[in-house]
Amino acid sequence: MQKVTLIPGDGIGPEVTEAAVKTIEAAGVDIEWDRQKAGIMAEKEQGTPLPREVLDSLRKNSIGLKGPLTTPIGSGFRSVNVALRQKLDLYVNLRPVKTFPGPVGxxxxxxxVVFRENxxxxxxxxxxxxxxxxxxxxxxxxxxxxxxxxxxxxxxxxxxxxxxxxxxxxxxxxxxxxxxxxxxxxxxxxxxxxxxxxxxxxxxxxxxxxxxxxxxxxxxxxxxxxxxxxxxxxxxAGGLGVTPGANLGDEIAVFEAVHGSAPDIAGRGIANPIALMLSGVLMLKHLGEEEAAVRLETAIRELINESEVLTPDLGGEAGTDEIADAVVEKL
Incomplete structure (x- = not known):
């Protein structure tokens, strides 16, 4: 069993994270999730947006899946995303961008493929x-x-x-x-x-x-x-809602949705989880779970191509959980 640090994040983060977890597990990979808090919630509860436990967990597990984290504009704490990359020496930001068949983009x-020094x-x-x-x-x-x-x-x-x-x-x-x-x-x-x-x-x-x-x-x-x-x-290729990302170092890898935490729609159940699901595809490939990665990506691509179950940002009316359930059904 592979142990993975899971950071749900802020805003819509917990919603899209749960949807991604559901589809990754449905792809047939046995993962134990080590859940950690970072961002605004951690700042409120522990006085720091990046608790030591988060870094310790990532160092121990060597791999993480992260939802979006809020960065205050102009004031407040520095970006947790930037801090994670610097403290763990995740010097590669990898962002593959590929169009989907169907109505997106x-x-x-x-x-x-963008390689950004991190x-x-x-x-x-x-x-x-x-x-x-x-x-x-x-x-x-x-x-x-x-x-x-x-x-x-x-x-x-x-x-x-x-x-x-x-x-x-x-x-x-x-x-x-x-x-x-x-x-x-x-x-x-x-x-x-x-x-x-x-x-x-x-x-x-x-x-x-x-x-x-x-x-x-x-x-x-x-x-x-x-x-x-x-x-x-x-x-x-259709926006940040369908774009995966990864932060890679020599020892540790953190996979993430590259979009923001969208607090204006948090809790409404309409956030698009596809970006984090696709980041999960990258994570599965990194773990050597190539078959599961291909199955999950194929299910997502089929869902978008059929264009019957899409979130509002992609022109549909489906909710976050509906997207997850539809992908699981295809798997």
């Missing part, structure tokens, strides 16, 4: 006030972090028989920081002669993705660009 045949850049949290009327954030790019995210992207491309890795940067303006990232990624690319490589300036990439997403394959980029570009890619 305006594009066809999108098949993209531990530094502008999200390193090094910022301070400069007098009363200014603030300064420091962008940190290191050769070590750039090398390992690049290697993760090229190893993935080689393993999954992907054609090309695009290195995304803004080295025309930030010649030292983004220049170091670009240079280091190109050095790693030389170790993978069978994988194609090019580089793209991030603002031009965004335009090209909207116009011709089929021209891209695997993309690797610094932290902030990855946050923005991965959401853009999600929009091509």
């Amino acid at each position: 305006d594009y066809e045949d999108v098949d993209l 531990t530094e850049g502008l999200y390193a949290g090094v910022e301070h006030k400069v007098g009363a009327d200014a603030a300064e954030s420091i962008k940190i790019i290191t050769k070590k972090a750039s090398r390992r995210i690049a290697r993760a992207a090229f190893e993935y491309a080689e393993k999954e028989n992907r054609d090309r890795v695009s290195i995304v940067h803004k080295a025309n303006i930030m010649k030292l920081s983004d220049g170091l990232f670009l240079e280091t990624c190109q050095e790693v690319a030389d170790e993978f002669p069978d994988v194609g490589v090019d580089d793209c300036i991030v603002d031009n990439l965004c335009m090209q993705l909207v116009q011709n997403p089929e021209d891209y394959d695997v993309m690797v980029m610094p932290n902030l660009y990855g946050d923005l570009v991965s959401d853009l890619c999600a929009g091509l």
Whole structure:
């Protein structure tokens, strides 16, 4: 039996998490869930949004499934998501984006994979006030972090028989920081002669993705660009409600829905659980449960293609539990 840390999260988190758990178990995998609280509820009960027990559980189990966590805007505690990635050295943020047959999204045949460096850049949290009327954030790019995210992207491309890795940067303006990232990624690319490589300036990439997403394959980029570009890619495939995500380190992996906690619809039973279910598919593949992963993904894709049972964000009228029950029935 595999033990997995389960973090339900905030807002709609508990609802979509229970739906995902139900479908993962129905896929036939024997999992013991180690439930842990983080986020707003943990802050209220324990005085910290990221209790030590959560980190201890993930270190012990080496794998976790996480619902969305709320990050206060402009004040309050720092992002728990960022803290988890930094404290556990989950340096890879992996976001595969693939269109579904059926009514979801305006594009066809999108098949993209974003590798986002997860531990530094502008999200390193090094910022301070400069007098009363200014603030300064420091962008940190290191050769070590750039090398390992690049290697993760090229190893993935080689393993999954992907054609090309695009290195995304803004080295025309930030010649030292983004220049170091670009240079280091190109050095790693030389170790993978069978994988194609090019580089793209991030603002031009965004335009090209909207116009011709089929021209891209695997993309690797610094932290902030990855946050923005991965959401853009999600929009091509129908939105964050159908986009899975994973945070990977050398020893620990945390799989998550990349959407927010949506407190405005929490408790109403209409939240879309598909993103977290698909994150569960990634988790099952990571665990070596390939057959169960394929069965679960196929059931989800069939459900969307039939377009009879969909949540309101996808144009339907079904609730969270109805989606879970429909996927379980297909399994």
